[in-house]
Amino acid sequence: MRRLLLGLLLFSAAPAWAADRPAVVVTDPNARTFKAALQRFADHQAVPDPKRVTALREGIGRALVFSGVFELIDPRAYLGPGGTVALDGVPPPVCSDWSQIGSDALVEGMLVTEPRGMVVEFRIWDAVRCKRLKRKRYFGSPTDVGVISRRIADDIVEAFTGRPGMSSTEIAFISDRKGHKEVFVMNVDGSALRAATSNRSINAFPAWAPGGNEIVYTSYRHGGQPTLFLLTRGRRQPGRLLSKVDDTAPIYRGVFNPSGNRLAFVRSVNGAPDIFTSRRDGRSLSRLTSHRAIDISPAWSPDGKRMAFVSDRSGAPQVYMMDSDGENVRRLTFNGSYNTSPAWSPDGAWIAYESRVGGQFDIWLIDPEGRSNVPLVTHPRSDESPSWAPDGRWIAFASTRRGRADIYTVGIDGNNLRQLTSGGGNNTSPAWGPQPGRR
């Protein structure tokens, strides 16, 4: 679903660099917040568990608010029933009971025990139009209440905005909290932080494959030159990529194309880094740039037809664009003498990048035609390595604003700055993962 996001640009009037918060520069005219009424789900489990039902409701509510799209209506204000009785064989909800109290969404649901585990089934209503938007069920073990509630919240966001919420996504990043630069993964609220590599080498540049079950990263784990490896969920050993590329040149910064069958990466031939693409095993190798200058940081457009990249062919690093076959190269950024780390928004409308301003770095947005170029995150310390949430409403980045580098997220309207990591070494190179189970 292609949605025109961010039609309206508002330039911040205040000197944004003076504030310890992002500059408010972009607003989405279609962005509005919705109000949700969450019924207490019916407990049809073999062994009723009121605490679990409460945890599920609270989990969905928290995740909805976390998404930045929904507010919750206090159950004490409900005119209609506070709990679901059943999803079938009962009259449909009285929509006016819900629209009258300002509710856009009504969510009903129930928990059932089936032979293979706990099932949570739910139904989303548009209370204003009195229309059923979605009915769905999730399976899991009773310990999966947190995961399921985040998935349900993301479904509710999708029903109202066309794009799933991001509360059930994960962020991969690099941390030296254990002494070496390793790949870590955490939930998007900073919880469940865990190491994904532990090879005590240097690891860098994690990037997700489209399905969300694989992460490509750059590592020196074999000694010699850096090359690409693949982490797969549930596997203890990383897989090799590009095995058919038979040379010893350094290879780094792999990124999957949107369909996941090709990689773009940087390969240095005689010390001159250029951008290549190939299949996962290195077959069908294609050289996109062949310039004596540095050509790095390939970033696919969401349709896979174009690529943003960084080149210092002008004498300083700048963001360029080209077709994914290397044709039609043109320079995109002209402000300042150091613009790097491009990241294409999921709707294709923007490229986020980092720009050196004075002695430090800020995050800017530029459209692919180069007509609008606006700051998103500015701070006296450095903000780097932007990565888009799959919902296109949020950006993750690394910042040294509190001293050591930590991972932060911020809404693309500049609001809701959140610090995800703290107290553990330097945390850099965030890569926001896709919505689980979607391609």
Add this chain to the structure above:
Amino acid sequence: MMFQNARRGPGMGLGSGLTVLAVLGLLALACSSDDGPEAAGGSGSGGGTFGESIVDDGMGDSIAGRSPEGTAEARRLGLRTVYFDYDQSSLRQDGRDTLRHNYNVLRQRTDVRVEMQGNCDERGSSEYNFALGESRAQAVRNYLVQLGVPPSQLTTVSFGEENPSVSGHGESAWAKNRRVDFAVLP
């Protein structure tokens, strides 16, 4: 509004350890819902974790598989580190002086092969710094070849900003980290 059809649960069959218990058996049941049923189990949001088994692969606390002896041996031979200006890979006068000294060392020891390790300070894109470290190592290599060192005696690698020699966030630390180190290869 977009409705998606039945799809496979995200983590099915990819679980490990306890996750396997959580994920296995969560097969789709027949269902009258709009959307097909989904398994949502597993740790993390997608079901199944990422993780390498923690094995000692022999790297220990060396840098990216390099033995500390190589660096120590280079120092013992008298091979000196070359320093650079911010965001530059061109050699300074002091760098050229250092390399003439290193050339004299290498001329005496045609039996050793050396690795020149390019490094950057922490500022800026870590990916650009990978590339800048390569350019610095190449600049050193090219100068030594120009002076007469056989190319076969020289290899290069970049560690970008990942291997600072001095921690710290000021110019005095940064100046020491913008460098090309020498290491003798085994």
